[in-house]
Amino acid sequence: MAQPAVSGTAQWLLAAASDIAARVDVLFFSLLALTGAVAIAIFVLMIVFSVRYRAGSRVDRSNPPTNVRWLELGWTFTPLAIFLGIFVWAAVVYARFYTPAPDAMAIFIVGKQWMWKAEHANGRREIDELHLPAGQPVRLILSTEDVIHSFFVPAFRIKQDAVPGRYTSISFTPTREGEYWLHCAEYCGTDHARMGGRVVVMAPAAFAQWLERGNSNPSLAARGFELFRRNGCSGCHAAGSSVHAPDLAGVYGRVVHLADGRSVVADEGYLRDSILLPKRDVVAGYQPIMPSFQGQLDEGELAALISFLKENK
Amino acid sequence: MSYLSEGYSLRSWLTTHDHKRIGVLYMVAITAFFFLGGAAAALMRLELATPAGDVVSAETYNKLFTIHGVIMVWFFLIPSIPSVLGNFLVPLMIGARDMAFPRLNLASWYIYVLGGLFTVAALVAGGVDTGWTFYTPYSTTFSDTNVILVIVGVFVTGFSSILTGLNIVVTVHKLRAPGLTWFRLPLFVWANYATSLILLLATPVLAMTLALVALERLFHIGIFDPALGGDPLLFQHLFWFYSHPAVYIMVLPAMGVASEIIPCFARRPVFGYRFMAYAILGIASLGFLVWGHHMFVSGQSMYAGIVFSMLSFLVAIPSAIKVFNWTATLYKGSIVFGAPMLYALGFVGLFTIGGLTGLFLASLALDVHLTDTYFVIAHFHYIMVGGSVMAYLGGIHFWWPKICGRMYPEMLGRIAALTIFFGFNLTFFPQYLLGWLGMPRRYHEYPPEFQLLNLFSSAGAAVLAVGYFLPLAYLGWSLFFGKTASSNPWQATGLEWQTASPPPQHNFEQEPSVERGPYQYSVRSNEYGSQVR
Numbered sequence: 076m077a078q079p080a081v082s083g084t085a086q087w088l089l090a091a092a093s094d095i096a097a098r099v100d101v102l103f104f105s106l107l108a109l110t111g112a113v114a115i116a117i118f119v120l121m122i123v124f125s126v127r128y129r130a131g132s133r134v135d136r137s138n139p140p141t142n143v144r145w146l147e148l149g150w151t152f153t154p155l156a157i158f159l160g161i162f163v164w165a166a167v168v169y170a171r172f173y174t175p176a177p178d179a180m181a182i183f184i185v186g187k188q189w190m191w192k193a194e195h196a197n198g199r200r201e202i203d204e205l206h207l208p209a210g211q212p213v214r215l216i217l218s219t220e221d222v223i224h225s226f227f228v229p230a231f232r233i234k235q236d237a238v239p240g241r242y243t244s245i246s247f248t249p250t251r252e253g254e255y256w257l258h259c260a261e262y263c264g265t266d267h268a269r270m271g272g273r274v275v276v277m278a279p280a281a282f283a284q285w286l287e288r289g290n291s292n293p294s295l296a297a298r299g300f301e302l303f304r305r306n307g308c309s310g311c312h313a314a315g316s317s318v319h320a321p322d323l324a325g326v327y328g329r330v331v332h333l334a335d336g337r338s339v340v341a342d343e344g345y346l347r348d349s350i351l352l353p354k355r356d357v358v359a360g361y362q363p364i365m366p367s368f369q370g371q372l373d374e375g376e377l378a379a380l381i382s383f384l385k386e387n388k
Numbered sequence: 389m390s391y392l393s394e395g396y397s398l399r400s401w402l403t404t405h406d407h408k409r410i411g412v413l414y415m416v417a418i419t420a421f422f423f424l425g426g427a428a429a430a431l432m433r434l435e436l437a438t439p440a441g442d443v444v445s446a447e448t449y450n451k452l453f454t455i456h457g458v459i460m461v462w463f464f465l466i467p468s469i470p471s472v473l474g475n476f477l478v479p480l481m482i483g484a485r486d487m488a489f490p491r492l493n494l495a496s497w498y499i500y501v502l503g504g505l506f507t508v509a510a511l512v513a514g515g516v517d518t519g520w521t522f523y524t525p526y527s528t529t530f531s532d533t534n535v536i537l538v539i540v541g542v543f544v545t546g547f548s549s550i551l552t553g554l555n556i557v558v559t560v561h562k563l564r565a566p567g568l569t570w571f572r573l574p575l576f577v578w579a580n581y582a583t584s585l586i587l588l589l590a591t592p593v594l595a596m597t598l599a600l601v602a603l604e605r606l607f608h609i610g611i612f613d614p615a616l617g618g619d620p621l622l623f624q625h626l627f628w629f630y631s632h633p634a635v636y637i638m639v640l641p642a643m644g645v646a647s648e649i650i651p652c653f654a655r656r657p658v659f660g661y662r663f664m665a666y667a668i669l670g671i672a673s674l675g676f677l678v679w680g681h682h683m684f685v686s687g688q689s690m691y692a693g694i695v696f697s698m699l700s701f702l703v704a705i706p707s708a709i710k711v712f713n714w715t716a717t718l719y720k721g722s723i724v725f726g727a728p729m730l731y732a733l734g735f736v737g738l739f740t741i742g743g744l745t746g747l748f749l750a751s752l753a754l755d756v757h758l759t760d761t762y763f764v765i766a767h768f769h770y771i772m773v774g775g776s777v778m779a780y781l782g783g784i785h786f787w788w789p790k791i792c793g794r795m796y797p798e799m800l801g802r803i804a805a806l807t808i809f810f811g812f813n814l815t816f817f818p819q820y821l822l823g824w825l826g827m828p829r830r831y832h833e834y835p836p837e838f839q840l841l842n843l844f845s846s847a848g849a850a851v852l853a854v855g856y857f858l859p860l861a862y863l864g865w866s867l868f869f870g871k872t873a874s875s876n877p878w879q880a881t882g883l884e885w886q887t888a889s890p891p892p893q894h895n896f897e898q899e900p901s902v903e904r905g906p907y908q909y910s911v912r913s914n915e916y917g918s919q920v921r
Contacts, residue, residue, distance in 0.1 A: 089825050099753050103824075106751065110744040117715055117740055121733065124718035128654070129725070136911045139720035141657045150712045151663075151705060158701040161751055166694050169752030173690045188530075222526040223620060225685065225760060229826025232757040236686045238621065239525055240614025243687040256835065260760040260828045262519050264530060265446050268831040 092251040092276060093231035098168045100232075106161060172233065175246035176212035181385075183295070183378035184217045186224030186237040188263060189270035194378050198292030203272030205257060207249045208282035214246040216343055218374045225261035228274050234260055242344045249276040299383025302376055306368065320365070321358045327385040332359045346381045390793060390890040405490035406893060411476030412791065413497050415784075418464050418472065419860070421504065425459035426856065428452045433815075433849035436842045441833040449832040450517040451533070455507075457520025462542050463504055465772055466634065468780045469641030470587070471500070471552050474580040476791060478556055480884035480891060481577050483565025483900040488558040489551075496551035503545030510537035519830060521631070524612035524623040528604040535605060539598045546591045546598075549637075553587030556580055565883070567902035571665070572919065574882050574906040575658065578665045579644025582672035586633045586640075590676070594630035597623065624686055628679035636675040638772050639739070640668060642779030643710055646732045649786050650714050652880045653729035654721030655916070657907040659713045667706035674703040684755045693752055700750035707743050711736060722911040726878075727801030731782025734809045738774025742767055745820065763823025766816045774812050781808070781859060788863065789873030793890040796870060800862045808855035814848025881908050881918045 091097050127134055182205070183194040193205045207213055217226055217237035226245075227234040230253075235245040259270035277285060292298070303309050311320035326341050334357040339345055348355050350372065353365035372380070391408045394400065401409060432452050435443040444452065475493065479486055487493045510516055516538045518527040527535050560573075560581045573581075601623070603609045610616025612623040651658045658664060680688060680696030714736050723729070745767045748754045758764065782805075788796050818841040827838050834842070876885040887896050900920045908917030 095753075099757055102751065103748070103754055103757075106748055106754070110747060114740055114744055117711060118737060120715050121718065121736070124715070124721070125723055125725075125733070128718060128721045128723050130655075130722045136720045136722065139656055139911070140716075141659055141661070143660075146716075147660050147663050147709070147713075151709055154708050155702075155705055158704060158747070159698075161747065162698050162701045165751035165753045166697060169684075169693065169697075169756065170690065172753075172756060222530050223523060227760070227826070227828060229757070232753075234685045234756050234759065238687045240620070241687065256826065258826070258828050262450075262523070262526075262830040264517070264526060265450065267450070268441070268446065268828075268833045 090230040090251065090253065090255065091232075092249060092253060092255055093233065094248040094250055095168065095171055096230065096232045096250075098171075102165060102168060109157070109161075172235075172245050172247065175214040175244075176248070179212040179214040179246055180208075181214050181216055181382075183374075183382075184215050184226055184237070185374040185378070186217065186219040186221075186226070186259070186263075186270075188221050189259070189266040191224075191226065191257065191259070191270070191272065192375070194295060194375060195286060196295050196382060197286055197290060198294045198298065199286055199290040200292065203257070205274045206282060206285055207274065207276050208279040209249055209252050209276050210279060211282075212246065212248045214244055216242050216244045216378075218242055218377070220374055222263045223261050224259050224263050224270065227258045227260035227271075228255055229258070230255035231274070236261055242347055244343070249274075252276050252278060295379045295382035296386040297383075298376075299379035299381065300387075302372075302380050303383055306371070308380075311365070318364075319361060321361060323384055323387060325388045327387075331356075333357060334359045334361070334363075343381050346384055347377060350377065350380065389892060390888065391893045392792070392890050394893050403494075405486070405494055407479050407487045407490065407493055408476050408791075408891065408895075410493050410497055411472050411474075414467060414471040414475060414500070417497070417501060417504065418467055421459050421463040422856075423860075425456050425464060426853065428456035428459070430849060430853060432456065433846040435832065436834070437846040439834050439836045439839050439842075444832075446832045447517065448515075450519075450830070451515035453830055454516050454519050454538075455511055458507060458516075458538060458542065460772075461520055461634070461638075462545050463500075463507065465638040465776055466549060466587075467500060467552070468638075468776065469645060469783065470556065470580055470583055470637070471496075471548075473576075473645065473780070473783045473787065474556060474583075474641060475552070477787065477884055478559060478577055478580055479563065480790075480887070480895055481574050481882055482560065482563060482568055483883050483896065483902065484559060484563035485894040485896070487555045488562055489555050492551050493555055496548040496555070499551065500545055500548035503541045503543070503548065506537055506541030506544060510534040510541060513537060521627060522598070522601055522623075523627075524601065524604070524618075524620045525615070528601055529613050529615070536602055539602050543595055543598045543602075546595045549587045549591045553584035553591070556584040557588065560584075565900050565902050568883075568919075571662065572902060572905040573665075574644075575647035575661070575664050575668070576641075576644035578668050579640045579647070582668045583637050583640045586637050586672055586675065590630045590633040590637075593626060594634075597626040597630065600626075621683070621686060621688060624683055625679065628682045629676075632679040632682065633672075633675045635768070635771065636671055638776045640671060642735060642739075642776040643668065645779040645783040645786070646714060646735050648880075648882070649728045649732040649782055650717050650736075651907040651909055652786075652878050653726055653732070654718050654723045655909045655911045656717050656719075656721040657909055659716035659719075660709075661905070661907070663709055664713055667709045670706040671703060674699065674706070678703055681750060681755070682759075684752055685759055697750055697752045697755075701747070704743065704747060704750070707739075711740050711743070720911070725802070726785075727796070727798060727805050728782045728786035728878075730802055730805035730809075731778050731785060734805060735775055735778040735782060738770050738778060738809075738812065742770025742774055745770065757826075758823055760829055761823035762819040762827045762829055765829050766819035766823060769816045769819075774816070778808065778812075781805070784859070784863070786878070787884075788866070789877050790884060790889050790891070792867055792870075793873050794866045794870030795873050795877065796859075796866045797862050800858065804855055804858035804862070807851060807858065811848050811851030811853075811855045815845050815852050816848070818842070818844040818848075879916055881906055881916055883919050886918055886920050 185192040219237040311318040516533040610618040612618040681700045
């Protein structure tokens, strides 16, 4: 593959480079031990029975059982109890992927046939690479310009589809410095196998240096403010505007009451829908007069606008 | 006069209403598709022997795995046991003269062939590159290959599934011989009955889904593509609402086959007959409630994921019961290791591994890492190839004397069964490791550290190919040169063994009257109770 040499995964045991990776591994190897024991027990029984009760062998075959109620109930309800235990365990670990730490660093990831773009808050962008500081909780906010892609970093044990028309996200903390494979895991067309690169986990100080080095872009929020004015958003949404539109200061994270009686938390997905599909979630007390910006903003511009709204307190 | 000698012309076969001849027609057709789909897989394994994409281009590789999936799922696995063995055996096993709707039965074969022609036409026209899953918006907006032709092929073939399912359901309800109560039915009949219910209920959803894909692709009606106002996850929900139960369409009949062969060759009544029947019904119904486990990282709600995960663990329970019961059936038996038995035991072993690895994928946090990697490929091939194809071949060997009145060569049969078992494990076991190490599926090229495991897998595919050609050769040979079979060469108890091999046109000289349940085997030779007096 035409990709940079990656040290992290070029070994037999998969590197565990995130906080969740260790938890996933404990679950994996516990389940492996359990299912391995069950499989071996079944195979040993099958082989022992096959040898012992082969046609012509002289062994006791009297009173063969055909229905043993306690046995049948036992091997129905014992697995049931064990399965429910595994289910709960795995669900608890899974919930961590979707419960970001309060201080999680948000990074926008945009998939596109066939590359990954990352947008850091300070405006630094990268393609087919993602640099992260070790020990810092991270929240990836994924979107795509075209088809479904899936952001897969085996060393982190994370995978999340990027779905057209919405945001998805996944949270974790990288823990071990190194370089790890980044793949696209959802089939996306001709060069699917080449869509990927590497994730670089750095010491926090080195990461801070890297973030500033060679970055001449304005921060995402600054770019968002520029877009907010250029696209005319501020004409209605600024304080003192003559048009009756919701004031957006501090909107992020707030509970918004909608005209149809629903209440939603204003997260990235809500802000995105409000820009592209403004008729979908109309705020209570306002007229549905906002035009849609569908087709006028690309994913990078949306990320900038939303970053601005998040910081606009 | 046997059903085979009712007429020798091509016309007599192509216009037959005899369920047995229609079963044979299906067998010929699905065998052709099996080797076509297998050829695509062979090319893929050849490509994956090296990390670089050097044998075929990325476009070609994507078309290969698409056509492999489409053909193997819809043109081999789904019709395999129900339409070939089910068609041939269900009326025989219940003492009926034919299916309830013989003309519909023939129509279903023609519809299958028509769907197959569309699919082959798509292949000839340049192929299709969406994957067998047709995920939107790639299939509706972005792919510039022959999506519509293949969708029409699958759509049309779906109707043959529906008709076969309908026929089997009505036949089992209405045409059982006197005395053949529900709990005297062989488990093969139970399995095909439950499968037919799934075919009837799930296939229409697939047809609607594919029709919607075609509407969006042709007329830009926004259903799945958000650029047109649609929702791509809606497609996944609809598609898996069919395609997860479809897994049970493939594996339930295989369980039915194993449940016939194992008691016969162990000379023991099947252990826990009623639990086995209930397990079949349990799998068929719970199977409709777990489709969302294909979507744990798709962006569906976390809470939906949790519910689907729990239900997926529940569906594993009846499968586990079946494995325990087959194992217990061996206890205190008098086991003969004929070729059908080797296939059946191979089925149980491989199904066990496939089922247990399914628990990893049902576990939410593990699925995040494992989904869309080779772990999933290995898991479902253990179920569908290790399970269903092994059982299908076991069934073909077991009922071969009944189908054509000739015995297959036993030693070659055993060698083929062992070759397939070995080749299968060599092909697919390394793929579990590849998946855990993080190799994504549908990759034309891969990082070089994965080469060794891929080489094992490709070598296994070569062994598997030999294993699959062996039965084609010796079964073909036995049609003309095999030993003539008696009516009941295995001393089996089912009704199908109480008539001549091959059976006469309307199956029985006189309507059988059923006296007892199935599997009245005994370890003392010759002491077994057939279902009729």
